[in-house]
Amino acid sequence: MPKTMFDKIWDAHEVAEGLIYVDLHLVHEVTSPQAFDGLRVERRTVRRPDKTVATADHNVPTDGTRAARMIADELSRIQVETLERNCAEFEIPIYSLGSERQGIVHVIGPELGITQPGLTIVCGDSHTSTHGAFGALAFGIGTSEVEHVLATQCLVQRRPRTMRIDYSGELGVGVTAKDLILATIGRLGVSGMVGHAVEYAGETIRGLSMENRMTICNMTIEGGGRAGMIAPDDTTFQWVAGRPGAPEDFEAAVAAWRELPTDEGAEFDTEVEVDGAAISPMVTWGTNPGMVAQVTDAVPDPAGWGEGPADRDAAVRALAYMALDPGTPMTDIPLDRVFIGSCTNSRIQDLREAASIVDGRRVADSVRAMVVPGSQQVKAEAEEEGLDDVFRSAGFEWRTAGCSMCLGMNPDILDEGERCASTSNRNFEGRQGRGGRTHLVSPRMAAAAAIEGRFVDIRTWA
Amino acid sequence: MKPVDVIEGGVSVVERADVDTDQIIPKQFLKRVERTGFGEFLFYDWIRSGELELEPNPILVAGRNFGSGSSREHAVWAIQDFGFEAVIAPAFADIFYVNCTKNGLLPVILQEDTCRELAAAGEVRIDIDDQTVTFAGGVVRFEIDEDVKHRLLHGLDDIGITLQNEAAIGAFEAGGGADRGPVTTAL
Numbered sequence: 001m002p003k004t005m006f007d008k009i010w011d012a013h014e015v016a017e018g019l020i021y022v023d024l025h026l027v028h029e030v031t032s033p034q035a036f037d038g039l040r041v042e043r044r045t046v047r048r049p050d051k052t053v054a055t056a057d058h059n060v061p062t063d064g065t066r067a068a069r070m071i072a073d074e075l076s077r078i079q080v081e082t083l084e085r086n087c088a089e090f091e092i093p094i095y096s097l098g099s100e101r102q103g104i105v106h107v108i109g110p111e112l113g114i115t116q117p118g119l120t121i122v123c124g125d126s127h128t129s130t131h132g133a134f135g136a137l138a139f140g141i142g143t144s145e146v147e148h149v150l151a152t153q154c155l156v157q158r159r160p161r162t163m164r165i166d167y168s169g170e171l172g173v174g175v176t177a178k179d180l181i182l183a184t185i186g187r188l189g190v191s192g193m194v195g196h197a198v199e200y201a202g203e204t205i206r207g208l209s210m211e212n213r214m215t216i217c218n219m220t221i222e223g224g225g226r227a228g229m230i231a232p233d234d235t236t237f238q239w240v241a242g243r244p245g246a247p248e249d250f251e252a253a254v255a256a257w258r259e260l261p262t263d264e265g266a267e268f269d270t271e272v273e274v275d276g277a278a279i280s281p282m283v284t285w286g287t288n289p290g291m292v293a294q295v296t297d298a299v300p301d302p303a304g305w306g307e308g309p310a311d312r313d314a315a316v317r318a319l320a321y322m323a324l325d326p327g328t329p330m331t332d333i334p335l336d337r338v339f340i341g342s343c344t345n346s347r348i349q350d351l352r353e354a355a356s357i358v359d360g361r362r363v364a365d366s367v368r369a370m371v372v373p374g375s376q377q378v379k380a381e382a383e384e385e386g387l388d389d390v391f392r393s394a395g396f397e398w399r400t401a402g403c404s405m406c407l408g409m410n411p412d413i414l415d416e417g418e419r420c421a422s423t424s425n426r427n428f429e430g431r432q433g434r435g436g437r438t439h440l441v442s443p444r445m446a447a448a449a450a451i452e453g454r455f456v457d458i459r460t461w462a
Numbered sequence: 463m464k465p466v467d468v469i470e471g472g473v474s475v476v477e478r479a480d481v482d483t484d485q486i487i488p489k490q491f492l493k494r495v496e497r498t499g500f501g502e503f504l505f506y507d508w509i510r511s512g513e514l515e516l517e518p519n520p521i522l523v524a525g526r527n528f529g530s531g532s533s534r535e536h537a538v539w540a541i542q543d544f545g546f547e548a549v550i551a552p553a554f555a556d557i558f559y560v561n562c563t564k565n566g567l568l569p570v571i572l573q574e575d576t577c578r579e580l581a582a583a584g585e586v587r588i589d590i591d592d593q594t595v596t597f598a599g600g601v602v603r604f605e606i607d608e609d610v611k612h613r614l615l616h617g618l619d620d621i622g623i624t625l626q627n628e629a630a631i632g633a634f635e636a637g638g639g640a641d642r643g644p645v646t647t648a649l
Contacts, residue, residue, distance in 0.1 A: 012642075015634045016627055018609070023643035031534065033495035044621070047631075053646040059493065075493035082495050093646050114644040126533040126557060140557055142535035144564035144620070152624045153640070154631060158607065160556075190480050191527040194556060224530060226556050245644035288480055288530075310479040310525060310574075317478075407532075409489045428484040428531060430507050 002263035005231055006162050006197045009137040009260070013120045020157045023119040025149050026105045027054035027092065029083040030409070031124030035147035036086040046090040047153045053114065054087050054094040056080045057104045058409045062372050062399035067098050076410065090150070103375020103401040106130040106343040110214065111377055113243025117232035117257040122149055127343050127425065129220040133213035134240070135232030135260050137197070140221065160226045161269040163196040164262075167204035169277030174458040176353070177212035178345060178423070178442035180204070181219040182282040184274060186292040193225030196270065199262065200230050204276030210239040211349035218344045219425050222289040231261035281458050283330045284427045284440040286318035291427075293330055295445070295457045301326040321429055322437050323417075331455050333439070337420040338369035338450035339432070340443055341399075342406035345423035346374030350443040351382050355390045357447035357458075363395035364453030370397040370412070372404040396450070408433045421449040463566045465617030469547045470587040472519035473580060476505070481524060482531035483558065487540040500536055501543030518544060521588070523581045524551040526574065529558025538565050548588050550595070552577055563610050564620060570595060570604045590615060 003011075013021045025048075032054070039045070046052060056068065059076035068084055071077035080096065087094040095101040101108060106127055109115040117135035122128060124146040131138035141155065149155055165184060171177075185192070198220055205213070213230045220228030237254050240246050247253035280294040293300065302315035319326065324333070340346070340354050351373065363369045371391050373379035379401055382388055388398045405412040406424035414420055414436025423446050427438040441449065448456050491503040508514035522541065528551040529537060538561045541549065548568040562569040568590060572580070576595075580586055583597040590611060595602050606614075613620065624631075634640065 013639070015639070016630050019624065019627060019630075021631070021634055021639060023640070024646075030492050034497045034535075037495075037497075042621070048640075050645050050647040051640075051643060053649075073493075079493050079495060091647075093649065112644075112649060114646060114649070116643060119643045124533060124535075126531065140533040142533055142538075142557060142561035142564060144535060144561065148621050148624065151621045152631060154624055154627075156620060156624065190530060191553065191555070194527065194553065221531070224527065224555060244649050245646075247644075288482070314479055407484075407489050409492065426482075426484070426531060428482045430488055431484050434488070434507060 002266040004162050004262045004266045004268060005135060005199060005229060005260050006137060009118055009120065010159060015154055018156055018158065020120060020155050022122050022149050022153055022155055023051060024114060024121045025052045026109055026121065026123035026128070027052060028058060028105050028125060029056050029079045030058045031143050032086065032146055033079065033082050034143050035150060036090065038147040039150060044151045046092060046150045049091045051153060052092045054083060054092055055102055055105050055108055056083055056096045058403045058407065060097055060402040061411050062402045062404045064400045065097060068096060100376050103377065104343045104346065104403055106218065107346060107374030107378065110134065110210070110239070111375055112245045113240050114245035116240055117236060118260050122155060126221040127218050129225065129228045130214050130218040130343060132217040132227050132229035133210060134236055135229060135257065137227055137229065139227040160197045161195050163193060163198045163270040163272065164268040165198060165200050165272045165274060167200070167202040167274045167276040169204060169275055170207060171204060171276055171279060172459065174444060175279055175281055176442040176444060177208055177215040179279055179282045180276065181216045182284065182289065182292045182440060183279045185219065185223045185289050186282070188223055190222060190288045190290040191224040193220060193223035196225050197227040197229065198225040200228060202276070205230055206233065209349055210235060211347040214347065215344055219289065222425055232257050281442065281445050283445065283455055285322065285324060285330070286315060287321055287427055287429050289425065289427060289440060291315065291318055295330050295455055297330055299324045299326050299328045299330065331457065334419070334454050335367055335421050335449055336418040337414060338367055338446050339405045339420055339422040339424065340446050341372030341374065341404050342424035343374065344425045345443050346372060346378065348378050348381050350423065351378065351387050354443040354447040355387045357444055358394040358396065358451060359390050361394055361451045363450045366453045367450050369395065369450040370399055372399045373401050375401045405432050407431060421446045421455065463617045463619065466566055466568050466590050466614040468587065468589050469520055469568060471521060471585065472517065473521045473523050473584060473586055474517050474519045475581040476514065476522065476524045477581065479525040480527045480530055483529055483534050483537040484531055486529065486537040487534065492534060492536050497539055498543060500540035504540040504544045520545065520547045521586050522546045522549045523577055524549055526552040528554050530555040533557045535561045538562055538567050542567050550577060550580060563614060566614060566617065568614060572602060572604055576602055
């Protein structure tokens with residue numbers, strides 16, 4: 001019987017019914033301390049430290065702080081130091097502050113070449129879906145499950161349903177993977193993918209770079225999806241080749257990876273079709289990623305938004321929080337801050353695209369703008385290319401790697417009432433700082449918004 | 463984990479759709495390295511601004527897609543620490559639902575209309591064993607995975623159960639099933 005890519009990976013990892021073997025476990029400082037404590041209480045060990053790797057990202061300052069002990073915020077320092085101690089005790093490799101491999105966990109996995117097709121990958125972080133861009137089955141788990149994987153290298157899982165979203169056509173000029181996934185979530189809603197492993201397919205997807213594919217899979221969780229995946233192809237194999245974690249017998253690995261894509265005729269529980277060529281640059285106006293409009297549109301009237309009273313109420317609340325009036329053109333929304341970074345959009349291609357927009361221009365006087373590379377390696381690569389100079393000359397701050405202002409667990413936060421164009425993944429109330437107002441956009445759109453001090457349609461902006 | 467028994471008493475209501483875990487427990491409270499003490503930070507911004515009042519009750523009734531967003535298990539710890547033993551909603555986000563079951567916080571899925579009736583009734587009795595919710599308006603049945611129910615009813619430790627499968631895991635590894643993927647210690 002023809003199988004989906006999801007089915008092939010799931011079936012190859014089922015140790016017993018509902019018990020899945022984990023090939024790669026990524027660990028960070030926020031969701032792991034209680035799990036390690038649990039191991040100690042029960043006198044358990046880490047079954048496979050050789051399939052586990054840790055980094056510090058959520059809490060780290062992006063001001064060049066070189067070691068955990070130098071973190072000024074006491075609780076953040078304790079959390080990162082606790083991770084370092086736990087990894088030493090249980091012999092887990094770690095790239096903490098000071099390591100040239102440190103960075104956002106979903107950036108360094110692919111960068112090290114340890115994110116590979118056909119693997120099961122988990123992490124105590126909902127954006128673990130990012131790694132599905134390589135044709136892996138990757139999803140976020142809670143802390144109890146982190147402890148379970150540490151102790152057993154397995155996870156108790158119910159088999160999710162499957163969904164395929166098929167994209168046709170080529171993305172328009174200036175339209176990016178970020179716009180594609182925002183438009184998709186706008187259409188399906190923030191719970192439209194709940195319970196599903198989602199495969200993004202079609203000619204639009206096949207034409208995208210790995211960075212773009214990661215942006216799409218990353219935001220699967222914003223549609224409620226369990227995992228997002230994209231069939232591996234030559235673009236994937238070229239990314240992995242030559243990286244530190246790449247398989248020794250690379251040709252044999254590629255031969256096996258070529259067997260992974262969904263078979264012709266395999267059935268999905270849900271199928272969706274999207275015209276990729278019709279997608280526009282997108283900007284969110286509300287307090288979840290499904291509250292999104294084309295940049296050429298206006299802030300919607302809650303009366304006509306969504307499907308029923310619950311959606312309408314949510315939209316009313318969202319507009320009150322965002323201090324926006326229905327009917328306001330998206331391009332009339334003035335900005336205080338611009339953030340380019342996060343596990344969604346902080347890779348080298350994202351930074352190159354943003355730099356190409358700001359090159360030779362100046363950030364608007366009313367705007368404070370920052371760029372936060374996703375990893376120390378992305379930072380080094382960007383500096384090699386001179387991108388840091390481009391950003392700095394334009395008036396951007398150039399920071400060191402971390403989650404930064406995506407979630408405000410570190411000193412990078414919005415002040416009450418500040419409005420930010422952000423390349424991150426969540427525009428929830430207070431996400432970037434209490435009372436802060438977040439608009440999600442692509443790196444190009446964020447860069448142009450920094451220059452103009454408001455949103456512009458990148459397709460016609462010059 | 464404490465076994466889940468009959469849960470009976472008053473309900474508190476959060477009548478909003480798509481409540482994300484950033485609202486349930488804002489990020490500034492995720493820096494603790496313990497599992498306890500999160501209750502006082504539950505719905506911190508909403509309660510502090512006065513837009514939400516939450517009585518301490520055993521049962522929380524919430525809107526659809528409750529617990530979306532971040533995987534932070536701190537959301538479940540905060541709800542439990544505040545005193546809730548069960549959450550009833552028309553639908554839950556996947557990771558949040560699983561996190562509930564790993565901590566003995568009973569997630570109950572009921573239709574939106576029923577949730578509204580429960581909220582109005584104010585008093586509810588949940589029996590996990592026969593999978594029923596009883597209130598002034600009647601008795602309704604809810605679905606829960608048999609295996610999950612068994613573990614909740616008996617307060618079983620997931621890891622302990624899996625380790626009973628040690629032989630199967632060992633055989634999977636010995637049979638080459640674990641040969642895929644990188645050796646992180648060799649990087």
